[in-house]
Amino acid sequence: MRYLPLTPDDRTQMLGTIGVPDIDALFKDVPTAARKTELFELPRRAGELEVERELGKLAAMNRPAGAGPFFCGAGAYRHHVPASVDHIIQRSEFLTSYTPYQPEIAQGTLQVLFEFQTQVAALTGLEVANASMYDGSTACAEAVIMSQRVTRREKAILSGGLHPHYAATTQTIAHAEGMKIVRQAGAIDAEAAVIAAIDAQTACVVVQTPNVFGVVTDVTKIAEAAHVAGALLIVVTTEAVSFGLLKSPGEMGADIAVAEGQSIGNALNYGGPYIGLLAAREKLVRQMPGRLCGETVDADGRRGYVLTLSTREQHIRREKATSNICTNSGLCALAFTVHLSLLGEVGLRQLAALNHSRARELKDALDGIVEVLTPRFFNEIAVRVPDAANVVEALLADGIIAGVPYSRLDPHAGLDDVLLLAATETTTSDDIAALVAALKGRLGR
Amino acid sequence: MSMSSVGRPTQPNVGASIGGHASLTGGRGLLQDEPLLFELGGWDKTGVDFDAAEHDASDLGDLVRSRPIGLSGLSEPETMRHYVRLSQKNHAIDLALYPLGSCTMKHNPRLNEKMARLSGFADLHPLQPMSTTQGALELMDRLAHWLKTLTGMPAVALTPKAGAHGELCGLLCIRAAHEAAGHGHRRRVLVPTSAHGTNPATAAFVGYSVQEIAQTADGRVDLSDLAAKLGPDVAAIMVTNPNTCGLFERDVIEIARLTHEAGAYFYCDGANFNAIVGRVRPGDLGVDAMHINLHKTFSTPHGGGGPGAGPVVLSKALAPFAPAPWIVHGSQGLELVEETKAEAAQAFGRMCAFQGQMGMFVRAYAYMRSHGSDGLRQVAEDAVLNANYVKAVLSAQMTPAFPDGPCMHEALFSDAWLDDTGVTTLDFAKAMIDEGFHPMTMYFPLVVHGAMLIEPTETESKRELDRFCGALLALAKAAKAGDVDRFKGAPYLAPMRRLDETLAARKPKLTWRPDDSTVAPTPLAAE
Numbered sequence: 014m015r016y017l018p019l020t021p022d023d024r025t026q027m028l029g030t031i032g033v034p035d036i037d038a039l040f041k042d043v044p045t046a047a048r049k050t051e052l053f054e055l056p057r058r059a060g061e062l063e064v065e066r067e068l069g070k071l072a073a074m075n076r077p078a079g080a081g082p083f084f085c086g087a088g089a090y091r092h093h094v095p096a097s098v099d100h101i102i103q104r105s106e107f108l109t110s111y112t113p114y115q116p117e118i119a120q121g122t123l124q125v126l127f128e129f130q131t132q133v134a135a136l137t138g139l140e141v142a143n144a145s146m147y148d149g150s151t152a153c154a155e156a157v158i159m160s161q162r163v164t165r166r167e168k169a170i171l172s173g174g175l176h177p178h179y180a181a182t183t184q185t186i187a188h189a190e191g192m193k194i195v196r197q198a199g200a201i202d203a204e205a206a207v208i209a210a211i212d213a214q215t216a217c218v219v220v221q222t223p224n225v226f227g228v229v230t231d232v233t234k235i236a237e238a239a240h241v242a243g244a245l246l247i248v249v250t251t252e253a254v255s256f257g258l259l260k261s262p263g264e265m266g267a268d269i270a271v272a273e274g275q276s277i278g279n280a281l282n283y284g285g286p287y288i289g290l291l292a293a294r295e296k297l298v299r300q301m302p303g304r305l306c307g308e309t310v311d312a313d314g315r316r317g318y319v320l321t322l323s324t325r326e327q328h329i330r331r332e333k334a335t336s337n338i339c340t341n342s343g344l345c346a347l348a349f350t351v352h353l354s355l356l357g358e359v360g361l362r363q364l365a366a367l368n369h370s371r372a373r374e375l376k377d378a379l380d381g382i383v384e385v386l387t388p389r390f391f392n393e394i395a396v397r398v399p400d401a402a403n404v405v406e407a408l409l410a411d412g413i414i415a416g417v418p419y420s421r422l423d424p425h426a427g428l429d430d431v432l433l434l435a436a437t438e439t440t441t442s443d444d445i446a447a448l449v450a451a452l453k454g455r456l457g458r
Numbered sequence: 459m460s461m462s463s464v465g466r467p468t469q470p471n472v473g474a475s476i477g478g479h480a481s482l483t484g485g486r487g488l489l490q491d492e493p494l495l496f497e498l499g500g501w502d503k504t505g506v507d508f509d510a511a512e513h514d515a516s517d518l519g520d521l522v523r524s525r526p527i528g529l530s531g532l533s534e535p536e537t538m539r540h541y542v543r544l545s546q547k548n549h550a551i552d553l554a555l556y557p558l559g560s561c562t563m564k565h566n567p568r569l570n571e572k573m574a575r576l577s578g579f580a581d582l583h584p585l586q587p588m589s590t591t592q593g594a595l596e597l598m599d600r601l602a603h604w605l606k607t608l609t610g611m612p613a614v615a616l617t618p619k620a621g622a623h624g625e626l627c628g629l630l631c632i633r634a635a636h637e638a639a640g641h642g643h644r645r646r647v648l649v650p651t652s653a654h655g656t657n658p659a660t661a662a663f664v665g666y667s668v669q670e671i672a673q674t675a676d677g678r679v680d681l682s683d684l685a686a687k688l689g690p691d692v693a694a695i696m697v698t699n700p701n702t703c704g705l706f707e708r709d710v711i712e713i714a715r716l717t718h719e720a721g722a723y724f725y726c727d728g729a730n731f732n733a734i735v736g737r738v739r740p741g742d743l744g745v746d747a748m749h750i751n752l753h754k755t756f757s758t759p760h761g762g763g764g765p766g767a768g769p770v771v772l773s774k775a776l777a778p779f780a781p782a783p784w785i786v787h788g789s790q791g792l793e794l795v796e797e798t799k800a801e802a803a804q805a806f807g808r809m810c811a812f813q814g815q816m817g818m819f820v821r822a823y824a825y826m827r828s829h830g831s832d833g834l835r836q837v838a839e840d841a842v843l844n845a846n847y848v849k850a851v852l853s854a855q856m857t858p859a860f861p862d863g864p865c866m867h868e869a870l871f872s873d874a875w876l877d878d879t880g881v882t883t884l885d886f887a888k889a890m891i892d893e894g895f896h897p898m899t900m901y902f903p904l905v906v907h908g909a910m911l912i913e914p915t916e917t918e919s920k921r922e923l924d925r926f927c928g929a930l931l932a933l934a935k936a937a938k939a940g941d942v943d944r945f946k947g948a949p950y951l952a953p954m955r956r957l958d959e960t961l962a963a964r965k966p967k968l969t970w971r972p973d974d975s976t977v978a979p980t981p982l983a984a985e
Contacts, residue, residue, distance in 0.1 A: 014833045016565055016757075018919035019840050027847045027920065031864075036839050039846055039864040040737065042706035047742045053607055058830035061569050068824060072578025074593030078586070085583040088811055095506060097534055099575075102761075105552035106545035109566050111896075112763035117952040118891055121548035122762035125541070128495045131969040135528035141968045147619040147765070150811035178811035185781070185807030189630055189664045229521050258515055260523045273811075282574075283594050284584030284812030285619065286765030298966060304763065309962035312947070312955035321962040327622070327659035328902075332668045337659035339622040344761030351541055354495050355505035357531010363508045369518075370511035389518060409587055417585045424797050438508065 014058055076414070078281060082444035084375075084416040086393045086435025087225060088149070088176050088251045089284065090276045092364075093439055098278050098351045102344055112304075112340070116319045117311075122343065123318035126306035129350045136256040137270035138263025139292040144304040144320075145341040145349075146289030149273025150179045153219065153249055154186035155302040155336060156269045156291060160217035160245045161192055162300045162335065168214045171196045173203030174224030176251055177423040183219070192216070199419070199426040201386050201395060204230045208238045215242055217269075221249040222259070225422070226386065226433065227393035229259060236266025245269060253277050253290065254437075255391040257365025262292075269293045278352030279345050288345035299325065302336035364438060368392035371436040378449045379434075382458050386431065393435040395419070401432035404455060411451040489953060492543045496970045499530035505537050528972075547953040548762070549896045555918050555926045559868045559899035559911025560654065560702055562732050562754035569828065570757065570821035579820050584812035588793055594816065595792035599785050601823045605750060605769060608834070609731075610741025613777035615770045615784070617814035621729060624749025624768025625660040625696075627781060627809050631747060631772060632694050632723045633664055634779040634806040644693040644722065650679050652703055652903040657696045657727060666693060673905055677703040677860045677870075679713055688720035698727035699743070700734065702903040704845065704868035704911065705860060714744025723747065723776070731755045732915070733842055733867035736835030746773040752815070756822035767818035778804045783813050840916035841867040844923060848914055851927040855934035859906045867915070873908025881937040883908040885945035892944075892951045893929040 019027075024036070033039060040048065059067075078091045085091070102108065106121055113119030113126075126144045133142035146152040157169045169192055171180045177199065184194045193214075197206055207218050218239045222230045232248060239246045248262035250272040262270035274288040275281075293301055299322065307321035327334040356364060372392040376385055384397040398404045401418035408415040416434035419426065436445070452458075484491035515522050532540060549556065556563035574580060582594055602614045615631075618624035629647075636644045647661040650671045658668040672683040679697060688695075695717050699707045707713060717724045726740055726748040732755040740748050752758045752767040760766075772780060782805050783796040794813060829837060842864070849858055849869035857874040873883045887897030887910070899911040914923060936944055949955065 014829065014836060016567060016828070016917055017833070017836060017840055018917065018922075019843070023920040024840075024843060027843055031843075031846045031850045033846075033864070036843060039839075039842050039866075040706075042708045042863065042866075043734070043738055044708070044711050044743075046711070047738050049737055049739065049742075052835060053736065053831040055604060055607055055831040056827065058833040059827050061828070064569060064824055064827045065573070067827060068573045068576065068597070068820065071593035071597050072573075072576040074596065075578040075582055076586070076590035077577040077581035078583050079577060079581050083583070083586075085586050087585055089584050091581070091583065095534070097505070097538055101538070101541045101545075103571065104542065104545040106548040106550045107762055108571075108759045109551040109563075110548045110762045111556065111558055111561055111563060111760045115549070115887075115891065115897055116957045117888070117949050117954045118547070118549040118896065119762075120953050121544040121546065124492070124494070124544050124547075125762075127968075127970065131494075131496065132529060134969045138525075141966075144763070147623060148810055151619065151623070151809075176811065178808065181782075181808040182810055185630070185809065186626070188807075189626070189633070191665050229518065231521055256527065258523065259518070259521055261525075261527075264523070264525065280575075280580040280817075281583050282580055283582040283591065283816035285810075285815040286767075286817050288765075298968070305966070305968055307962040308967040309958045311957045315954065317954045317957050319957045319959050319962045321959065321966055321968075324963070327655040329655070330659070331655045332658035332662035334655070334659040334662075337622045337626060337656050337663045338620075339656050340620045340764040340766050342765045343763035344759065345765055347541075347762065350495075351537060353529065354499065354532050354537050354540070355534065356529070357499060357504045358501040358527055358529040360504035360506045360508070360531055361527065361529060363504075363511070364506070366511040366515060367508055369515050370513040373513040373517070389521060405587060406589075409589065414583075414586050414590065421585060421796065 082413045082447045084434040084448065085414060087417040087422060087433045088178065088273060089281055090252055090435060090437055091281055091439050092276050092437050094278055094352060095355050098348050101351050102348050107347055108344065113320060116317065120317060123306050125347050125350055127308065127318050129346045130306060132350060132353050133290045133292050136261065137292040138261030139270055140295035141298045142290065142292035143301055144306050145346040146291055146303055147342060148285065148287040148289045149251055149271060150182040152271040152289030152291045153179045154183040156247045156271045157183050157187045157192065157217055157219060158190050159269065159300050159302060160247065163245060163297055164216045164243065166214055166216035167191065168193045168195060169216055170207050170210045170218045172207045172220045173197040173200045174226060174228060175219055175221045175249060176225045179249060199423050199428060201226045202228055204235065208235060211238055211242045211244060213242060215244040217245040217247050219247045219249060223252060223255055223391045223393060226395040227390040228387050229389045229391055231265060233265045247271065252391060254365050254368055257361035258369055259391060268297065274349045278348030286342060286345055288342040288349055300335065303338055304341050367438045371438065371440045374442065375434065375436040375445050378445050382449065382452055392437055393433065395431050395433050397430050398432050399430055401430055404432060407455050408451050413448055413451050415448060489546055490543045492540065494970055495540065496530045498536065498540060499532040501530065503531040503533060505532055505534040554895055555914060555922050556896045557898045557912045557914055558896065559913040560729055562913060562915055564757055564915040565917035566757055566759040567825060567828065570824045573824045574817045574820040579816065589790065592791050595785055597823055598819055599792060601819050604826050605771060608735060609748065609771045610739030611771035612774050613772040613780060615772065615780040617781060617809045618749065618768040618770055619810055619815055620764065620766035621749055621751045621768045622656040622660060623809060624770045625656055626663060627770045628725050628747035628749060629660055629664050630806045631776045631779040632725065634804065635776055636693055638804060644691055646692045648684065648687055648692060648695040650697060652701055652905045653696060653698060654702060654727060654729065661696065677705045678707055678709065681709055681712060684713065685716055688716060688722065690721065692720055692722040694723040694725050696725045696727060698729060700730040700866040703860060704865040704870050706866055710743045729754060730867060733838055735838050736831060737838050747776055752818050752822040757825045758818045758821040765815060765818065767815035779806050781805055781807055781809050837916050844914040844916060844918055845869050847923060848912055848927060852930055855931050868911055868913035870906060871910040872906045876937060879937045880942045881945045883910055885948065886933065886937065888948040888956060889933055889945045891949035893933065895926060895929060
């Protein structure tokens with residue numbers, strides 16, 4: 014077998030060195046009843062060619078986003094990733110290394126994490142960021158739990174503009190941790206409604222901008238209301254490219270910012286792996302979950318990096334840890350950092366401007382055919398069409414993936430007529446024209 | 459070199475040593491000294507070319523950012539050089555044996571990488587119509603079938619994104635099952651003293667109290683202590699098998715029986731599944747839930763600390779409580795059940811947005827198909843053979859923690875053999891770096907003094923094992939011969955000397971700020 018270097022001779026020799034007659038002797042602690050002597054009912058080994066054939070067939074059964082006009086967003090976005098990003102993340106030294114617990118021989122990974130943390134802090138307008146989380150939704154749940162540690166209160170208010178998967182994940186995980194979650198009903202312009210719900214028991218308010226309907230909101234007033242009540246404001250962003258154009262969460266008064274970083278450096282991957290970003294005010298650093306990389310010096314006085322503040326973490330604190338998390342999303346963080354290094358300040362601003370411009374073109378083209386519900390948007394809009402799920406199915410026949418029906422995310426909201434559409438730098442004018450023509454045909458307008 | 463107020467240099471690294479002299483530029487042969495991105499790049503530099511935007515953002519008014527972001531950019535050639543230079547400061551499996559116990563640092567097949575990058579998998583949106591993703595759902599369904607068959611369990615929740623996330627998923631299933639049965643008062647979880655830190659952390663996270671189970675002298679769960687601590691308020695036990703001492707829990711069937719008799723569930727930490735895959739099915743041992751680290755047993759890359767994937771196999775009793783989404787065979791083909799419908803009202807909730815680590819599913823499935831049922835059995839056998847070989851050879855100089863009987867996939871040593879040498883486990887580990895190897899897992903499990911846990915995995919050749927053992931034996935002899943300096947100052951030859959972790963934690967510096975350093979270093983010319 015191509016992944017197993019031992020030869021039959023090696024095995025015989027090694028059993029001799031150990032002093033046992035056969036391999037079964039090494040499994041003698043397994044109860045006899047549980048020892049499987051026959052092979053499991055699964056296919057036998059396969060060469061590369063055969064595996065490529067099988068997976069190639071499965072891949073060919075899918076319709077990739079790039080195969081035609083495509084308008085899905087709602088928490089995952091199709092962007093162009095420069096070729097050099099994938100080359101770097103496939104370097105053996107990054108791909109096949111472990112968590113940097115031995116900093117003397119892991120400075121590559123550690124310096125990247127330090128650069129990553131600096132970039133995330135800059136994007137969000139906050140002072141400190143961790144070395145990444147599993148994804149945006151779990152980062153959101155962890156931020157909510159963090160607010161409980163900071164305020165010693167138990168109630169979290171989730172805005173109706175928060176992505177329903179994020180709300181459900183937070184409800185599951187933060188509720189497990191003993192918090193009381195108030196989830197407001199999904200609505201296009203839901204943000205203002207959170208202010209009325211803030212009270213003296215509130216640990217945090219969670220607001221998303223741009224929200225799941227694409228609406229961009231200035232959350233400054235929500236921040237003020239939260240702070241007056243002694244609560245934290247958590248701002249969620251699922252489209253990280255928007256940081257290039259919009260006011261940052263920190264600038265608007267957020268205490269914690271969480272985001273899905275997939276848009277920068279990472280493919281759609283049918284939902285994962287992605288990368289959660291989590292940043293906060295400096296005074297909250299010791300309550301943060303997840304790994305942190307910090308600067309220090311080595312025995313020769315040279316600047317270097319280590320994982321730090323690990324007294325918050327499970328391998329030291331065990332049942333008293335701030336979180337049970339043991340890993341980050343290292344390779345996705347590397348892809349994020351390399352892509353953002355290529356973009357730089359001007360590149361990210363250009364990319365964000367281009368995304369907004371494409372979305373304006375989309376919105377202008379749809380105006381008059383359907384009702385556009387999103388008043389202020391970055392690269393994503395909600396429109397009203399009768400039975401959005403049906404419209405998406407119908408447009409498939411025209412070769413168009415027309416977006417995400419809101420009902421797929423939240424079937425109980427009574428918003429079956431809301432369709433979410435995103436445009437990015439990958440969306441062309443031809444794509445938009447094809448969508449408009451097909452919609453006109455299907456809706457008879 | 460100027461230093462900051464907390465004793466940190468404010469210039470990039472200098473000081474590699476050439477016979478006592480620093481190199482003139484701070485470089486070390488081909489290993490370049492490399493500043494931070496923010497010291498190298500500029501706000502006006504970019505490595506990406508875009509068309510100009512046709513519409514401006516005037517419609518957004520004062521929602522547009524008024525301040526610079528503070529990013530630094532590089533051209534493409536500079537980007538390549540910066541990150542390739544950084545990569546050269548890392549150890550990696552592709553460079554040498556990586557013996558981190560309980561981490562299963564095996565070879566990462568490149569076929570898996572190629573398959574995960576097929577546009578039919580990588581360029582799929584999680585919310586595009588299911589009729590356009592039938593191949594992806596089919597792959598997830600096949601992966602689920604393999605995981606269920608290999609573990610002998612009837613159900614699997616695919617969405618958890620890492621091992622600890624899988625533990626959380628398993629415990630939430632258990633909690634939901636107890637609550638559904640009116641047993642919400644069961645709030646105690648029993649965990650062996652040798653358990654990984656995530657076990658007690660996860661139990662505490664879901665609001666359970668944690669109690670430790672004692673260990674016997676031969677490194678297993680103490681059955682009488684377990685029996686004494688089980689009771690009507692116990693929700694679950696969390697036991698790793700093979701355990702973190704690298705030993706199979708001989709009495710595992712009795713452990714399961716006692717647990718079930720007390721009305722509790724048996725959560726098995728599957729971190730060490732690599733030792734038994736294809737030979738032993740956890741379902742036959744009485745396990746109710748177990749996470750599988752796809753990044754350990756099934757070879758998906760560790761990537762410098764993630765992304766992982768931690769699907770959880772579940773017994774019949776726990777399966778109804780699994781989180782959304784899951785796959786069903788519907789009239790239109792495969793479908794994801796994404797929202798809790800009436801027929802599935804017992805699902806405890808959702809672990810994350812979307813449907814889990816698809817990129818890892820593709821890699822793990824390609825790996826399983828490559829090995830097949832016959833190859834996977836050989837994986838377990840070679841992993842156990844390699845560990846026992848290392849244990850036998852190293853026992854000439856080092857003290858095995860459990861000398862009697864075989865180990866499974868990893869060999870555990872105590873530091874008893876270092877007594878009176880003045881060398882600690884940490885010193886010994888750092889000296890291994892100078893010999894070209896990554897250290898083993900140190901000081902874990904906590905039950906063995908100065909623990910050194912070595913997991914070679916099945917993807918090491920006998921030649922590499924001999925080279926590794928040769929290096930460790932030579933170091934052990936040097937320690938016993940009083941060559942203490944070799945250890946105390948180690949590593950000497952790595953990209954960095956030992957780092958000051960106390961300084962890092964005392965006043966944390968977690969981001970670069972413009973006033974930290976001046977400009978990119980221009981060695982020689984600056985003088």
